[in-house]
Amino acid sequence: MLLKKNIPLHYIIKDIKAELCYVLIIGFAVYYITSVFRNVIPEMPLVIPAFLGTAISVILSFKLNQSYDRWWEARKVWGSIVNDSRSFILQLQSFLSKGSEDDIKKIAYRHIGWCNCLNWVLRGKDNEALLIAYLTEGEISNIKHHTNKHLAILQLNTMHLSSLREEDKINVYAYVQINNTIMSFSNSMGMLERIKSTVFPVTYRYFLHLTIYLFVITLSISLRDIESYFEIPLLLVISAAFFLLEKTASHMENPFNDLPTDTAMNAICNTIEINLKQLIHDEHIPGPIQSDTFYIM
Template identity: 30%
Template sequence: MIVSRNLNWKHIVYYTWKSMIYFFILSLLVYVLHIQFNFERLSIPFNAIATLSTALAIYLGFKNNSAYDRWWEARKIWGLLVNYSRAWGREILNLALPTENAYADELEQWQKRVIYRHIGFVHALRVFLRIRKPYNKNRNELVEDHNRYADVKAFLSSEEFRLFREKNNPPNYLLQLQGEDLRTAFEKGWLSDYRFVKLNETLTEFNNHQGMSERIKNTPLPRPYSFSSRIFVFMHGTLVPFAFIEELGWINIPLSLTINFIFLALDQIGERTEDPFENKMEDTPLTQISITIETNLKEMLGEGELPKYTEKFEGVIL
């Protein structure tokens, strides 16, 4: 996610330079043909372009609003995951009680195992939702370090991790193990009927969070919106130089580039935010959120060695 108020122009140029070169060459060609060779028929009415610009602005506004809604929903889902993760840690530590003193140590081991497995679930869900493609070629190593299932290994037993890697849906497998451990605690008397049901309700919320995230991941914004917006932006950009050449002359070149850059940027904003789980620099910061959950739960266990947050790189956090 981009957190800096000022965008890095290197990123902007990276995604727009090819189109801007096309618009520059086109504007220059229109100027040369019209001014130097007196091709007067190259001019088109300004009102036609103004009408097209208005329609395109409305269309891009609708697309960007829809894309932002998807991004914000993803952030709300993972915000709820943070809240329920804290509740899960508190419930595991406070609702599970030993039946007698001889079971106290065994209960503590069970509590740590269940909380650690939930940390593994959060990291596994993060990796499961993201594709393994860096947002920047120069940051390939960083993305690989923070988008791999090996991050889950420290929170599972060796046998659980082996079976985890074999599953088609690894996060769901961890939730299944959590349910089995809750049943074990109920059978041993650590959980009463009510407490068992309460913890199962919290566990079900994690299923909901995963399902809602998968819905966004697997159901993209209708592709005709993305495809049509690119076509319309280039059609509009191709016509813009012909609307101002008659009155402005060479000033038509920078003016056309400015207008085309604005519409191109609006199109790119929607394009880059519509899929929030693709491991791009505009996406929901799943790595930071995962580390927040891990830190909170380890603090609940009284552990002193806590994970470090990923460093902000060029105004971006993962």
């Protein structure tokens, strides 16, 4: 997540370097061609690029909204994981019979492991070794051959609760209620996987790029009477605005790309760890994650 600090210019520019080069080439090429073949190339009324600009803005506005919705949905789902995690512990503490503190602690640790595992899998940095802080070695080797490791951790917790039920440490009615909370973890997990695995319709992007280049070409023909030292920078700045918007929207479409625009999953997992450990009166509370750059992961 980008913070409200100053974003370095090179971060913004580096994504659209290629596009700006193309615009530069188009600008000079059109300038050259219109100078040389002045009689052949007819005049281009300014209404053509202006009208293309409208078409661009329609698709862009569509894309801005839908990509923001994906980004915001991802954040909401992680937010509901935070809420459900706290509720989960409060429920365990109120529904389990006295003397189950150890079970609660084990389940809570496993649950923190689940959050982190989900984070790593979404970012493509899956690594069972890191889970050692939250799961026993037996459990880790247990989930190793699972394709979907976080689902396997969730199954571990479900089975643990099921055994508590068999020992009659929890009332059947309350048990079903806790099961509801676990089902909502399963839901949240699946929703994040859906956002991750569903590609935003790529054709819209192609049409957008196509239309922007068409816009640049027609605009540069229209402006051929303007001096090149004035026209080329103008073309660059205007097309840069379009490309930057398109690029930003593309980044937000998939908020689990290990990029600065990602959902701040590390920070969220850290918050969950602090909250849960304080709720179970654990002693090893980690400090909050600090960011010394313009984003937080």
